[in-house]
Amino acid sequence: MMEDRIIELKNVCKSYDEKPVVKNVSLSIKKGEFVTFLGPSGCGKTTTLRMIAGFEKPSSGEVYINGKDMTKAPPYTRPVNTVFQNYALFPHLNVFNNIAFGLKLKTVNDGTYFTSKNGVKYENMRKLTKDEIATKVRDALKMVDLEEYEKRNVSSLSGGQKQRVAIARSLVNEPDVLLLDEPLGALDLKMRKDMQIELMHMHKRLGITFLYVTHDQEEALTMSDTIVIMKDGVIQQIGAPQKVYDEPANAFVADFIGESNILSGIMLADYTVSFCERVFECVDKGFKTNEPIDVIIRPEDIKILPRDDNNAILTARVSSCVFKGDHFQSAVLIDSSIEGEEYEILVHDNTECKSGDIVGLYIKPFDLHIMHKARLINEIEGEMWDVNVVEICGGKFPCLCDLPSGERVNVKIDFDDVIIHDNEDNGTIGGVVGSVIYKGNYYQCVIRTDSYFDFFVDTEDEWLKGDRVGISVDPKNIIISVKKEDFNE
């Protein structure tokens, strides 16, 4: 079992200036696999790759390559090569010499051995000959279809050609693992599609392990054997593309990979779930009775039926229908008991509808994916600043609590009690909008404060990811309890 694990990360953490970027990542990669690290920018995927390449040292944890602990090994001793996003070709060398760069530094066994006094046998090493180098370089050029370009200056090449040279330059060294850091990011769409297919062919032909970093979910689904989805430095899910798509581990994965409807619901009992104020049959069990959960439904798993069809489990009103080439994308609205509110669901189906049509919907119980909620309430430690003022995340929130100043307290705030302000100065504290997920009739935003606490906020407005906003809370909605002192201290 151990032999075919070419790369193994054990509890790897990395922080810059105390800001954690990669948190406790553990995974193993089998020989010959095509593995993709997928996630939004800043999720730690590139940092993880750079730790495998040796450009960064983990703050803690170990990196094993071929079963050897390589955590502190410098890049030039590792059997891996990297293809960079911006190619990083050497501008002072022509195409041939760029590719030959690694070969010229390489030493191989010359067939003879040397036995030291202690009886240890060493290989006698020699450099590659000029002819050997030339043959290897030409083979590599042939592989990337650039035979004619040997003498060309790298600055005269197009983006796609540069990337081919960069790939050839890495592969010519016959690494055990090829690391690719968003290698197609700088190419246009058509070129990118072509290169995707070429890279897949290369991977099949060479049998080398490929480790690919991208933020493009389609790219990841097309190319990989295994996808590793990361968010905020934490692995969310590892699995085959099909599995990750069909059975996302949580709402983030579901939202990031493909389109999906994410709705809040309650697990009434095993095999019974309630959402959109209706009760449905499902295939999940093992949740607590009445546990709040997220239900994820892929738009293509919903079938549109005539309104009076016996199979329909829901009736809905079509609000829009757009032709998307191979299917129709309809937005449908489901009634709610709350005045003026409706649940919106996206459907991909072959049936064309008109806006205003009343239709029936059918979803197989198997296609209702039920997930634990990441968090039910914002819970954070704070300190009483004064009577009726509590300090959390560096901000002083007015509250209704007569505890004296200096008291350590637990603060709880409901998702929908947090108020977001467009202007940062109008809030008690500021933060950055981290993620925004539509949940049928409201948006769930995550606002990250400057002290790296994530406030979950349910709001009717859509907020722009990456924007700075202000946060405030009505004093009566802040729930404060005295923190139980640890007796050890």
Add this chain to the structure above:
Amino acid sequence: MSLDNKTLTMQKSSVKDKNIKKLCENGYILVILLLLYLPIILIIIFSFFNTSAFSFRKGFSFDSYASIFDPNNSAKLTESIKNTIVIAVISAVIATLLGTIAAIGIFSMKKRTRRIVENANQLPIINSEIVVAVSLMLFFVTLRIPEGYMRLIIGHISFCAPYVVLSVMPRLMQMDSNIYEAALDLGANPFRAMCRVIIPIILPGILSGFVMAFTISLDDFIITQLNKGSTTGIDTLSTYIYSTQHTAGGLKPYWFAVFSIIIVVMIGVLLLINLRKYRKNIPNKDA
């Protein structure tokens, strides 16, 4: 009709504007050229009239050129030229080495420290030269560094190195940030990566830094004058000119000849460099 007239006057005025613009441009160039080149041309003219009093009385002759080789003049002159070049070469080489290493070091610093060091580097450049000269003098006296070449070379290195840093930095900034990592990744240890990748890429910056350091050292007067020491008798070209002018009441005629030769040599070098650049650019454009 009235509309036509209006457009016509507008056209006329725009033509007028153009003329004024052109006049300004040409006038500006003319003034610059006059200010820059008239003095130089005057030197060359006077060099053919064997004069130290700026008169044409003695008539056209090559006497001033001949007097360069008068043993009375030439011995001290060649020595001062030798000194100038030796000091310039040694200090430019060392300053280039120091400056290049410093630039690479500064480049890999964190942003904040980098900005501080970059500003510290610029201080000697913007500082008044006389202040630098006096502070160097105090420094040498305090540390008891012996008078002579040592002081001059240390002094020249100290004010040339910042220029090298300044000319190497942009090259490093332009460089792809992953280049060094790519070299390491392909099996080069840090020393090899430096020699085979970083240095070749920033070489143009290093060379222009060297040329800058060399010419600044050649040109220097104030720092050399204050630090050469009175007892050693070392003179560079500039301090020698100053001392002869000081003692003999006005410049001797052969100096005009020396200046003319320097000017012609410099113009020649400039032409050569530009011609080479021009020739190099043509095949590049074809490719």
